[in-house]
Amino acid sequence: xxxxxxxxxxxxPAPIETVFDVFMPxxxxxxxxxxxxxxxxxxxxxxxxxxNSIGESRIIRFxxxxxxxxxxxxxxxxxxxxxxxxxxxxxxxxxxxxxxxxWAFEDGSASGEPPIIRATWxxxxxxxxxxxxPISWLILELFWRRYxxxxxxxxxxxxxxxxxxxxxx
Numbered sequence: 001x002x003x004x005x006x007x008x009x010x011x012x013p014a015p016i017e018t019v020f021d022v023f024m025p026x027x028x029x030x031x032x033x034x035x036x037x038x039x040x041x042x043x044x045x046x047x048x049x050x051x052n053s054i055g056e057s058r059i060i061r062f063x064x065x066x067x068x069x070x071x072x073x074x075x076x077x078x079x080x081x082x083x084x085x086x087x088x089x090x091x092x093x094x095x096x097x098x099x100x101x102x103w104a105f106e107d108g109s110a111s112g113e114p115p116i117i118r119a120t121w122x123x124x125x126x127x128x129x130x131x132x133x134p135i136s137w138l139i140l141e142l143f144w145r146r147y148x149x150x151x152x153x154x155x156x157x158x159x160x161x162x163x164x165x166x167x168x169x
Contacts, residue, residue: 003099003124004137008148011108012156014163015115019105020078022159023119025051028060031154035147039063039090066090073100080104095136097126119156121148 012019027044034040039062047058057071066089074082082102104120125140127133 001127003126004140005124006140006145007120007122008152009118009120010152010156012117012119012159013114014117014159016078016105016107016117018163019117019119019159022162023103023155024081026155031151034063035150036143038143038147078105095128095132097128099123099125121152
């Protein structure tokens, strides 16, 4: 069955290496603070490494007590990275088997101009059945997309702060 895809983009005025180095290991509790019925991330637990190599995993714990397993599936510094989320315990487990997330970073600055990076964040949701597809699409479009947009804004602010600090030193 075809996955439901949610993709967003944003511009980050910082060098591509800075964007990658901030976004990949970012503290999810600072950017995924919840939206509508979707709870914020409360903690990241049982991380299996430095979060920079394929196969590393961690448990994402939400404010409502539910959790999911995140596993890195691709690391291509500074162009992007990908991961899979599985073992869902929240309400989404009735709608989604697992989902695959990816970040892609592309330099969008003109020659001689300050750096600006196009960040593309994409999720592909593996839906449990054709019967749950319409409600899954509605929830993901109404709430998950905005959850992602807000998280991207917060992550971008962190990358700009790091870039500004680096320039000042």
